[in-house]
Amino acid sequence: MGVLVLRLILIYSFFSTLVYCGSSLPGNVTDRFALQAMKAQILQDPHRVLSSWKDSIHFCLWQGVNCSLQHHQRVIRLDLQSQNLVGTISPHIGNLSFLRELHLQNNSFSHQIPLEIGHLRRLQVLRLDNNSLSGSLPVNVSNCLSLINLNVGYNNLVGKISPEISTLSKLQSLVLQANHLTGEIPPSLGNLSSLMILGANDNNLKGSIPSSLGQLRNLTNISLASNTLSGSVPPSIYNLSALIAFSLSQNQIQGSILSDLGNTLPNLQYFHIYGNQFTGSIPMSISNATSLVELNISENKLTGQVPNLQNLVNLELLGMGNNNFKGHIPNDIAKLSRLRRLSLQNNELSGSIPSSLGNLTMLTEVLLQGNNLEGSIPSSLGECQRLLLLNLSQNNLGGPIPQHVIGLPSLSISLDLSRNHFVGPFPLKAGQLKSLGALDISDNMLAGELPTSLGSCLSLEVLHLQGNLFKGPIPSSMISLERIRDLDLSCNNLQGEIPQFLQGFSFLKNLNLSYNEFLGAVPVEGVFNTLSVTSIVGNNRLCDGIAELQLPKCKHSKESKGGGLSHSFILVISISGFLGIAMLLSLIFLHPLRKKISKETEMTSLENSILQLSYSTLLKATDGFSSINLIGVGSFGSVYKGLLLDDDRAQLVAVKVLNLLRRGASKSFIAECEALRNIRHRNLVKILTICSSVDFRGNDFKALVYEFMDNGSLEEWLHPTTPTEGVRDAPKNLNLAQRLDIAIDVACALDYLHNHCGTPIVHCDLKPSNVLLDDRLTGHVSDFGLARFLPKETSNVSSNQISSTGIRGSVGYVAPEYGMGSKVTTYGDVYSFGILLLEMFTGKRPTDHMFSEGLNLHNFVKVAFPEGVTEIADPLLLQGDHTGRRTNDTQKKLKCLCLIFQIGIACSVESPRDRKGISHVASELQSFRDILLR
Numbered sequence: 001m002g003v004l005v006l007r008l009i010l011i012y013s014f015f016s017t018l019v020y021c022g023s024s025l026p027g028n029v030t031d032r033f034a035l036q037a038m039k040a041q042i043l044q045d046p047h048r049v050l051s052s053w054k055d056s057i058h059f060c061l062w063q064g065v066n067c068s069l070q071h072h073q074r075v076i077r078l079d080l081q082s083q084n085l086v087g088t089i090s091p092h093i094g095n096l097s098f099l100r101e102l103h104l105q106n107n108s109f110s111h112q113i114p115l116e117i118g119h120l121r122r123l124q125v126l127r128l129d130n131n132s133l134s135g136s137l138p139v140n141v142s143n144c145l146s147l148i149n150l151n152v153g154y155n156n157l158v159g160k161i162s163p164e165i166s167t168l169s170k171l172q173s174l175v176l177q178a179n180h181l182t183g184e185i186p187p188s189l190g191n192l193s194s195l196m197i198l199g200a201n202d203n204n205l206k207g208s209i210p211s212s213l214g215q216l217r218n219l220t221n222i223s224l225a226s227n228t229l230s231g232s233v234p235p236s237i238y239n240l241s242a243l244i245a246f247s248l249s250q251n252q253i254q255g256s257i258l259s260d261l262g263n264t265l266p267n268l269q270y271f272h273i274y275g276n277q278f279t280g281s282i283p284m285s286i287s288n289a290t291s292l293v294e295l296n297i298s299e300n301k302l303t304g305q306v307p308n309l310q311n312l313v314n315l316e317l318l319g320m321g322n323n324n325f326k327g328h329i330p331n332d333i334a335k336l337s338r339l340r341r342l343s344l345q346n347n348e349l350s351g352s353i354p355s356s357l358g359n360l361t362m363l364t365e366v367l368l369q370g371n372n373l374e375g376s377i378p379s380s381l382g383e384c385q386r387l388l389l390l391n392l393s394q395n396n397l398g399g400p401i402p403q404h405v406i407g408l409p410s411l412s413i414s415l416d417l418s419r420n421h422f423v424g425p426f427p428l429k430a431g432q433l434k435s436l437g438a439l440d441i442s443d444n445m446l447a448g449e450l451p452t453s454l455g456s457c458l459s460l461e462v463l464h465l466q467g468n469l470f471k472g473p474i475p476s477s478m479i480s481l482e483r484i485r486d487l488d489l490s491c492n493n494l495q496g497e498i499p500q501f502l503q504g505f506s507f508l509k510n511l512n513l514s515y516n517e518f519l520g521a522v523p524v525e526g527v528f529n530t531l532s533v534t535s536i537v538g539n540n541r542l543c544d545g546i547a548e549l550q551l552p553k554c555k556h557s558k559e560s561k562g563g564g565l566s567h568s569f570i571l572v573i574s575i576s577g578f579l580g581i582a583m584l585l586s587l588i589f590l591h592p593l594r595k596k597i598s599k600e601t602e603m604t605s606l607e608n609s610i611l612q613l614s615y616s617t618l619l620k621a622t623d624g625f626s627s628i629n630l631i632g633v634g635s636f637g638s639v640y641k642g643l644l645l646d647d648d649r650a651q652l653v654a655v656k657v658l659n660l661l662r663r664g665a666s667k668s669f670i671a672e673c674e675a676l677r678n679i680r681h682r683n684l685v686k687i688l689t690i691c692s693s694v695d696f697r698g699n700d701f702k703a704l705v706y707e708f709m710d711n712g713s714l715e716e717w718l719h720p721t722t723p724t725e726g727v728r729d730a731p732k733n734l735n736l737a738q739r740l741d742i743a744i745d746v747a748c749a750l751d752y753l754h755n756h757c758g759t760p761i762v763h764c765d766l767k768p769s770n771v772l773l774d775d776r777l778t779g780h781v782s783d784f785g786l787a788r789f790l791p792k793e794t795s796n797v798s799s800n801q802i803s804s805t806g807i808r809g810s811v812g813y814v815a816p817e818y819g820m821g822s823k824v825t826t827y828g829d830v831y832s833f834g835i836l837l838l839e840m841f842t843g844k845r846p847t848d849h850m851f852s853e854g855l856n857l858h859n860f861v862k863v864a865f866p867e868g869v870t871e872i873a874d875p876l877l878l879q880g881d882h883t884g885r886r887t888n889d890t891q892k893k894l895k896c897l898c899l900i901f902q903i904g905i906a907c908s909v910e911s912p913r914d915r916k917g918i919s920h921v922a923s924e925l926q927s928f929r930d931i932l933l934r
């Protein structure tokens, strides 16, 4: 009996061990069930994040799931952001009762936010922004009393902001922007005493701004823009001394701006109240708001003079347009040395344009139209060499147009000098304004002939010369303006025949030649075929043209009066003659155009689903490819930071502009497009779009637009340059675990490229500057400009091998066999990875001057291994561990470093055959992380 009991106990304990091992770790059934229920509601998972969400793996190891050990493996964080997931949010989420952070932003979740969300009492971060959620924000959310960050922006939520939300006393960030919320802003929001960010812009909120918001002492950002708010701004708001950004633009707010603004809001950087009904003048105190970067008070009913602004040395945008300001533009404006955009249009400003404006060399946009400005254009404006857009129209300006203002090569968006009293000839020299898109000098008193040089304004889409005293013929050089959409030459004294080439301008949508002295036959093809887009009235000596014009027959055909037979004979000849000319024209002009178009469609089909952007959009996004936005110069071009404004969303992007003069750049562009077309992986940089177009100078222009990576490249982190004075960046330093994580990220990306994406891709240019880090320091491999597809194994015969000739890679990282012309293999990337790994953990570049004559990074580590690991490791990694005591932690670190160096050495051996495969490397590195974190 006793034996039996013992046996039973033994069997029982055997089974329980088995069960324990079989399910690998004990887990909470409720959480697993809730996660499974969530998965079931996700209909599309293009990046296959949920592929690890399966029974054979413990749910704490599922991608995006974090558990807490203290709380018996309960889920505390769920992060599925930016995965293009499509589906709905399951009510079972309410069962994840230990959840602290929920990140579902940037997906396509639709339908309602489940009420059960209110069960999550430990929830601190709720990010549902940028989805397609509808219905209202459940009142229940106010039960999530731990919430610090609540963001449901960019959805389709309706209903009111519930006053109960004010019970969330820990809330620091409340973002409701870009929904369809209605009703008033509940005054109880003034009880959210921890609130720092309040974003409710782009909704349909009405009523006035509650004065209780003035109690939010820690508020730094408030945006209520683009609603229908009315009433005046409660004075209490101006006491929010922590405010940095204040935006009420595009509402119906009245009243004056508080006179003490500049003294009560000392930290204010962004003050946007444009598009309201503010009255009164700008308070003098504004001159004390020295932190201001953007001051936009356009489109109100403000009066008075332009105040003293000379202390606002940080100002980059000054928008005062569409108000009733009087007086002069102060000379002191030249003190605003960072000013980029100046808009004073449509006021009642008088006096002359101060010549000191020429000191503002950062200016990109100047709008002064619709005032009473007089005098001439100061020639100093020619110093504003970044100017993209200049509008001085509708003033009383006179005198000649200065040569180097109209010739500013940066002008590329538009130059509008119309409706003034400018005199003299059209001061255009050949080769100027090659990039200008729109030129309007209409309604002045300019005289003389049109310059031949107009033909070199190749980017022109709009040309308005009407209402001047120009005479002579349309210059034949204008044949090259084939991009023109809108051409108005009316009300001048132009003479001669209407040029035939206008028929070939396929983009032309408006052609006005009326009230001139043109004569002869009116063409009949192209734009001349449609009455509604072409006007030729007021030219008394024109003939022929399409029948609807009811013009007389031209003289030469009238003269040849003969029998009926010969008449029709002549008609046939003239028609066939015309056809001949038309054919010739189309051969000459349409042919290259067609070729260009077909080139573009080729590109499009290559990048089928990706939306193409135009040159001018990118020009705008990067502030004219301004050097301020230049973030790097790579092998085939320059990379700029840019802000893409798409409808109402703004997105930071990185724009790589290819230097097409560099040999191979075009090929590199195609290689990169091809490589990025079908591949997607969390550790590869995501391409958003491409631009294959022609710039305003008529040159080919190619650019690639990527997601912007907040933390720059690994290069900058491994080898930080000494910080420039005044820049208070946090010191860049990565600890051992962070470096290991990035190394794993890179290995995973290579593993994907080599082994998991159809045709294997070899990157060929792996190095720290091609590893970019996002806001969470996750590594993303970038720059596929040298990438090569490997032929399929079966067709791997010698004729099909890709030789590495021509591949240069980067000195120090490129595999030695490539130097000897061996074929490209995945083992070449493994070599580069090995070097990268050694560099990451020694802090030494392979090109360090200490490496010469046989000593290289590989040997340097190999010789020291394993006893000298502490000597060769990057000293930053062991900082604080040299206190004499060898703690457990230090031991773990050293062990981990040894293992990493071992892998690095093995990857960077000379013979490709002796290197490991990357998938093997990746999984080993992953196991080191476990050692480090154990």
Ligand SMILES: *[C@@H]1O[C@H](CO)[C@@H](O)[C@H](O)[C@H]1NC(C)=O
Residues within 6 Å of the ligand: 027, 028, 029, 030, 031, 072, 097
């Ligand atoms: C799982 O969580 C539920 C709900 O909080 C709880 O009742 C149950 O005891 C937990 N189970 C385990 C195994 O921790």
Ligand SMILES: *[C@@H]1O[C@H](CO)[C@@H](O)[C@H](O)[C@H]1NC(C)=O
Residues within 6 Å of the ligand: 061, 064, 065, 066, 077
């Ligand atoms: C969540 O878990 C992943 C690994 O599964 C880990 O890399 C990450 O650091 C964890 N995040 C947090 C916030 O604990």
Ligand SMILES: *[C@@H]1O[C@H](CO)[C@@H](O)[C@H](O)[C@H]1NC(C)=O
Residues within 6 Å of the ligand: 030, 033, 091, 092, 094, 095, 116
């Ligand atoms: C989880 O949530 C669902 C839906 O809200 C509910 O029906 C169920 O009873 C909850 N509890 C458990 C343990 O799954």
Ligand SMILES: *[C@@H]1O[C@H](CO)[C@@H](O)[C@H](O)[C@H]1NC(C)=O
Residues within 6 Å of the ligand: 193, 194, 195, 218
């Ligand atoms: C406001 O901010 C200060 C400084 O960051 C902080 O100490 C204080 O607790 C905050 N007040 C509230 C109510 O959160």
Ligand SMILES: *[C@@H]1O[C@H](CO)[C@@H](O)[C@H](O)[C@H]1NC(C)=O
Residues within 6 Å of the ligand: 262, 263, 284, 285, 286, 287, 288
């Ligand atoms: C600007 O600030 C100074 C110092 O605080 C103050 O004396 C002055 O009155 C302020 N100017 C205006 C116009 O408010």
Ligand SMILES: *[C@@H]1O[C@H](CO)[C@@H](O)[C@H](O)[C@H]1NC(C)=O
Residues within 6 Å of the ligand: 331, 332, 334, 335, 356, 359
């Ligand atoms: C503009 O620049 C010139 C030359 O650099 C300088 O002499 C002048 O004082 C500046 N004007 C103003 C208003 O700052």
